[in-house]
Amino acid sequence: MSTNDKPATATFERQNGMEIGIYTLADHLSDPKTGEKISQEDRIHQIIELAQLAEKLGFDVFQVGESHQPGFVAQSHLVILAAIAQATEKIKIGSSVTTLSIHDPVRIYEDATTVQMISKGRMELTLGRASRFGSYQLFGYNMADYDDLFVEKLDLLVELMGGGPIDWEGKYRPPLKLDQIYPTSSKPIPLWRGVGNTLNSAREAGEMGIGLYQAHLAGAATTYKNKIDTYRQAGEAAGFDPASLPVSTAGIVLPADTVKDAQKMAYEYLNSTLERVNGQGLNKRVYAQAKDKRSVMTIGNVDLIIEKLLYQYELFQPNRFVAQLDFGGMPHQQIIDHMYILAEEIMPVIKQATKSN
Amino acid sequence: MNILILSGSNIGNKTCMAMEAVYEQVVNHVGEDHQVKFLNLQSLDVQFSDGRNFLDYTGDTGDLLKAVMASDILFIGSPVFQASIPASLKNVFDLLPQRALEGKTVAMVMTAGSHKHYLIPEIQLKPILSYLKATIVPNYVFVHESAFDHNGIRDDDLYFRIDTLVEETLLLADALQIARDKQEDLYGF
Numbered sequence: 001m002s003t004n005d006k007p008a009t010a011t012f013e014r015q016n017g018m019e020i021g022i023y024t025l026a027d028h029l030s031d032p033k034t035g036e037k038i039s040q041e042d043r044i045h046q047i048i049e050l051a052q053l054a055e056k057l058g059f060d061v062f063q064v065g066e067s068h069q070p071g072f073v074a075q076s077h078l079v080i081l082a083a084i085a086q087a088t089e090k091i092k093i094g095s096s097v098t099t100l101s102i103h104d105p106v107r108i109y110e111d112a113t114t115v116q117m118i119s120k121g122r123m124e125l126t127l128g129r130a131s132r133f134g135s136y137q138l139f140g141y142n143m144a145d146y147d148d149l150f151v152e153k154l155d156l157l158v159e160l161m162g163g164g165p166i167d168w169e170g171k172y173r174p175p176l177k178l179d180q181i182y183p184t185s186s187k188p189i190p191l192w193r194g195v196g197n198t199l200n201s202a203r204e205a206g207e208m209g210i211g212l213y214q215a216h217l218a219g220a221a222t223t224y225k226n227k228i229d230t231y232r233q234a235g236e237a238a239g240f241d242p243a244s245l246p247v248s249t250a251g252i253v254l255p256a257d258t259v260k261d262a263q264k265m266a267y268e269y270l271n272s273t274l275e276r277v278n279g280q281g282l283n284k285r286v287y288a289q290a291k292d293k294r295s296v297m298t299i300g301n302v303d304l305i306i307e308k309l310l311y312q313y314e315l316f317q318p319n320r321f322v323a324q325l326d327f328g329g330m331p332h333q334q335i336i337d338h339m340y341i342l343a344e345e346i347m348p349v350i351k352q353a354t355k356s357n
Numbered sequence: 358m359n360i361l362i363l364s365g366s367n368i369g370n371k372t373c374m375a376m377e378a379v380y381e382q383v384v385n386h387v388g389e390d391h392q393v394k395f396l397n398l399q400s401l402d403v404q405f406s407d408g409r410n411f412l413d414y415t416g417d418t419g420d421l422l423k424a425v426m427a428s429d430i431l432f433i434g435s436p437v438f439q440a441s442i443p444a445s446l447k448n449v450f451d452l453l454p455q456r457a458l459e460g461k462t463v464a465m466v467m468t469a470g471s472h473k474h475y476l477i478p479e480i481q482l483k484p485i486l487s488y489l490k491a492t493i494v495p496n497y498v499f500v501h502e503s504a505f506d507h508n509g510i511r512d513d514d515l516y517f518r519i520d521t522l523v524e525e526t527l528l529l530a531d532a533l534q535i536a537r538d539k540q541e542d543l544y545g546f
Contacts, residue, residue, distance in 0.1 A: 133409035143409060264546035279412045279426060280454055288544045 006209040007158050008188035010092075010124055010246045012319040017351035019320035021061030022054045022339065023096040023250055026074030031329040032272040038332075043073045044080060046332050050325075051084040053336060055091035057343035062088070063096035063126070063322060068135040071277055078111040085119035094124030096250065096322065097194035097213070101129045101149040102139040104173060105157035106181075113185050121187035126213045127154060128194035145172070154193075158208070161188060192248065195227060202227040206234030211246040214316075218286045221296040221308075224249070225315050246319045249312065253323035254299040255341045262299040263287045269328035276328075298323070302345045309350050321350075358530060360387065361428035364397040365435040365446030371468045371505050373397050375498070375519070376434035378510060379466060382523040383432070394424060398445045406451035414452065422452055430462045430530045431491075432523075433482075437469040441481045450485050458491035460537070462530040464522055465497035475499050492533055494526045 012019060024047055030037035038046070051062040062084065066077040074080055077095055084093055093115070098108060108125070116123035129150045130136060136143040152170045159168055164180040192211035195201040205212045212231040216224050228247055235245040252270060256262035271281035290297040293307045300308070309321060323342060326335045360383055364376040380395045387393065401417040411422040425431065435442045463486050467478045478497050486493050498519055504512035 131410075133407075133413035143407065146408070260546050263544070267546060278410060278454075280456065283459060284541065284544060287546070 006240060006244065007161055007191045009209070009211045009244055010190035010192070010248075010319070011244075012246060014319075014356045016355065018313060018318060018354040019060035019248075020342075020347050020350060021059050021063065021092070021320060021322040022050065023063035023065060023322045023324055024050065024074075024326050025065040025067060025096070025324065026072055026077070026080070027067075027273060027277065027327055027329075028073045029071050029273060029276055029329040031331060032268055036331075037329060040073045046335075047074070047080060048083050048087050049332075050335065050339070051091070051093070052087055053339060055088045057339060058347070059091060059343065060320065061092040061094060061124070061322065063094045063124075065096040066099050067132075068099075068102075068130070068138055069132050069277070078108075078115060081123070082111075082115045082118055085115050085122065088119075088122075090122070092122045092124060093119055094192075095126050097126045097128035099130035099135060100127045100153045100157065101146070102135050102141055103153070105153045105160060106176070109157060109160040109181060110183065112189055113183050116185040116187065116189050117183060121185070124190045124192065126192040126194045126211075127157070141172075148172075154208075158191070158210075161191065190246075192246075195231075199227055199230055202231040203234045206231040206236075206240075206245065207238045209235060209238060209240040209245065211248065213248045213250060214318075215250040216296045217251065218282055218290070218295070218297050220294055221312050221315055222294070224296060228316050228318075247316060248320040248322060249316055249318045250322045250324065251296060251298050252327065253305065253325055253338070253342055255302055255305055255338055255346070256299075257301060259291050259300045259304055262301065262304075263290060266290070266297070266299045269330050273328035302341065305346055306349050309346070310353055313350070313354055358387075358391050358429040358534075359427050360391055360393045360430045360432070361424055362393070362395045362432045363425070363434065363449075364395075364399070365433055365449065366443050367399045367445040368438075368443070369436060371500070371502060372434045372436045372466075373399065374505060374509055375466050375468055375500055375515070376432065378516060378519050379432050379434070379523060382516075382520050383527075386523055386527055394428075396421060396424060398449070403445070403448065403452075405448055411452060411454055411457075418452065421449065425449070425453065426457060428461060430464075430526060431458070432464045432466065432526070434466045434468070435478075435482060437467060437471075437474040437477050440474065440477060442477075442485075447485075450489065453489065456490045458486060458489040460533075461491055462494065462526055462533060463491040464494040464526040466500065466519070466522070467497060468500045468502065470502045472501055492529070494522065494529055496522070496525065498522050 028043045054062045064074050064077045064080050068075050112125050160181050166178040169175040192213040193205035194213045254262050254266050267287045274281040289295050290299050293311050298305050298308050325338045362380045364373045366372040404418050435446050465478050504515045
């Protein structure tokens with residue numbers, strides 16, 4: 001791919017400091033402390049409210065992630081993003097992630113472009129592979145085609161994003177010949193690749209010239225630096241301008257009065273989420289080690305979270321950090337309180353420290 | 358505690374006989390506050406691992422994995438095939454997630470047709486258990502096929518060796534629980 005074929009990527013103004021946003025995976029679980037569980041309808045409305053609050057508090061972006069397993073409500077995440085597009089005015093919106101492997105890229109193109117128009121150009125897409133067997137079963141795909149499905153569908157989506165003419169052939173759907181794909185937005189949708197622990201995914205994102213969306217959960221922050229460096233090196237080697245290779249990191253944020261309170265709360269809510277959703281949690285030691293700024297898990301009191309985010313900024317030089325505040329059936333009011341703390345006590349310090357002239 | 362006794366072969370009957378003896382000893386040693394379960398791969402229809410999350414398997418495969426994940430103590434019985442553990446048992450490990458055996462006490466009983474296989478558990482099974490983060494009972498019971506005849510176990514010494522393994526395993530699991538409680542007190546949350 002030549003530089004001319006480069007898909008659209010998000011652009012950033014370094015003088016404004018690092019962008020800070022919110023993402024949700026829209027899990028829908030009972031509160032492990034009280035056993036209470038709200039309805040699916042209420043959870044979806046809460047997510048839309050959180051997006052409105054994120055805009056009011058000055059966050060740069062709000063993202064919703066797709067999931068098809070029990071315990072989640074954003075199966076149709078692009079529909080929720082359409083509602084958020086209508087309910088907000090200026091905050092950027094996006095997916096975190098869209099599980100492209102199990103969809104027809106034409107449908108994703110059409111829906112995302114429609115949201116792009118409803119939102120008047122605020123839409124972004126982060127693309128990933130569905131990781132759970134049930135998603136493949138639900139849409140009639142074979143999980144054995146895990147890698148090939150994603151590669152092929154991303155290839156078609158990127159071509160569609162070019163607008164046309166389209167002359168495409170692949171293995172998993174009939175050939176597509178079109179002069180023009182509709183609808184057509186005047187502003188292209190920035191593309192990101194969602195990456196977890198796979199180094200090759202980061203390298204491939206660099207080679208394609210799309211943004212790197214690096215999600216992290218626990219462990220040493222330096223563990224993730226390797227993937228981010230690989231992404232940038234691969235992108236530059238492919239001939240892309242380093243300034244056009246955006247990096248976003250994504251992690252949980254849980255502020256509390258004391259580090260110990262935050263550890264306790266993270267263990268109660270995050271660990272129970274992991275146990276219920278993945279079948280296994282993390283060793284309590286991981287939460288204990290999160291008191292060290294070198295642990296990537298952004299939990300603690302306000303000072304520690306600031307220290308960690310600045311340390312991670314120094315390591316990764318990201319353009320954006322997105323925070324997951326809601327998990328494990330945490331009460332809505334508590335999520336809102338955490339969003340206020342992040343907006344009022346943490347974000348201004350981070351923005352100020354990461355501004356460049 | 359949840360105690361699972363797993364016979365890891367889907368061929369022959371010696372490993373199963375040894376693990377039945379383990380089951381009897383465990384039941385003799387523990388009170389009613391422990392749940393003891395015996396699973397024999399030979400009587401289960403277990404599919405090959407295809408990379409999905411362990412929660413997403415159904416039928417015997419799903420039941421087996423949930424039982425392993427729910428266990429606090431795991432006794433694994435394995436024959437030696439071609440100088441290694443059998444594919445049926447390796448498949449169980451492949452079906453499990455990373456860190457699947459973290460916090461679990463795991464003991465091994467190996468049956469073999471030759472004394473030359475004595476170190477197979479050390480070089481073939483222990484590395485897998487370590488990778489899965491098991492706390493491994495250091496000593497294992499190695500059983501030569503001459504310990505069995507068509508009626509069952511003919512070597513009385515095997516009963517004593519199994520008794521020792523069961524006792525050591527249960528004691529180690531208790532000690533680990535105390536250590537974990539101390540660790541949690543240390544963290545304070």
